[in-house]
Amino acid sequence: MDLRTALLQGQKLLEDAKIDAPRLTAEVLLAHAVGRDRAWLFAHCDEELRELWWIHYGRYLHQRIEGTPTQYIVNRQEFFGRDFRVTPDVLIPRPETEHVIEIALRRPAQSILDIGTGSGAIAVTLALEMKARVRATDISIKALRIAAENARRLCAQVEFIACDLASPLDDAIFDLVVSNPPYVPETDSLPREVREHEPAVALYGGADGLDVYRRLIPEARRLLQPGGRLIMELGYRSAEAVQTLLSGWAEVEIETDLAGIPRVISAVLTRSLY
Ligand SMILES: C[S@@+](CC[C@H](N)C(=O)[O-])C[C@H]1O[C@@H](n2cnc3c(N)ncnc32)[C@H](O)[C@@H]1O
Known part of the structure; x- marks a missing residue:
């Protein structure tokens, strides 16, 4: 699976769980799983999703769907x-x-x-x-x-x-x-x-x-x-x-x-x- 497909799948899961801003959240969580920023993600969306990235991404999506705020998953907030x-x-x-x-x-x-x-x-x-x-x-x-x-x-x-x-x-x-x-x-x-x-x-x-x-x-x-x-x-x-x-x-x-x-x-x- 490539990163673009992973994003779409994550977005769909978040949408179904009625999480706010599903697309942005999927991007932030996938970027965190990959250890890069969102700009990198957009430039590499054809890249293959590595197994370790998939494991992290899946865990973050699960945490978000269970109600953990995105900021506590990625441990950062801009101010x-x-x-x-x-x-x-x-x-x-x-x-x-x-x-x-x-x-x-x-x-x-x-x-x-x-x-x-x-x-x-x-x-x-x-x-x-x-x-x-x-x-x-x-x-x-x-x-x-x-x-x-x-x-x-x-x-x-x-x-x-x-x-x-x-x-x-x-x-x-x-x-x-x-x-x-x-x-x-x-x-x-x-x-x-x-x-x-x-x-x-x-x-x-x-x-x-x-x-x-x-x-x-x-x-x-x-x-x-x-x-x-x-x-x-x-x-x-x-x-x-x-x-x-x-x-x-x-x-x-x-x-x-x-x-x-x-x-x-x-x-x-x-x-x-x-
Ligand atoms: C609404 S938060 C604000 C945190 C941060 N200043 C911000 O704006 O994001 C309130 C903070 O006050 C602290 N706090 C609550 N009661 C306090 C007290 N009696 N003395 C000192 N700090 C207290 C809490 O631990 C918490 O960190």
Whole structure:
């Protein structure tokens, strides 16, 4: 069998199993099985499928049909134009989170903290895009191992700290605090693929999804210098409640994504709050 036929067969299996983007998924999984990228695959679609490739490809298709996200099969996800390693120990970075980066890049910062770094997507990206000292925390040691590996691979200088929010860090040492906290209300029903494969600690934010925001906002107030900024990703339908939690902060702004959904909130720590 040649690679073209293998692709068509994989696509058909994925289609029958009602997997999203079956053609693209088949390409990504076959490229991974062959150990090349998709561009190579297109240039070599007449090549014979070797037995070992077939074994790997079959296993990946099976995993995907059973519900494992493609990113956990190939152990990678692109974020802001760079490849991040991901495993089931970390949340798969989402394209929506790139808005946090875009907003952070609008104003220079010298000392940045990313709370709940996961794969390190935000911290590593900001370290590479800005000339700043970047620190990042997570409560999950396993996540921090992946984040540190990503920083090393991408040559980013980030200091990683295992802790609850930012508990060991001194007061007033940052001019930017960023976070994409766990914000899914515990009663929400997530797609099976997310619920069964992504780490619960990265997803759920208590009964109403706001538990981490309630603790994170006072913590950011402690960590920021006056005039410093807090930028957070927003959970679905959480914008109003999070805005209320930011009462007393200045320049509170909500940014919507391309679909018009409120995605990111930013605020500046005023001297009066300090
Ligand atoms: C929604 S994920 C975000 C991961 C990554 N920043 C991203 O945007 O892809 C939330 C992260 O916060 C971490 N986390 C949850 N509770 C925490 C806490 N109390 N202190 C520090 N990190 C926490 C989780 O382990 C997870 O990595």
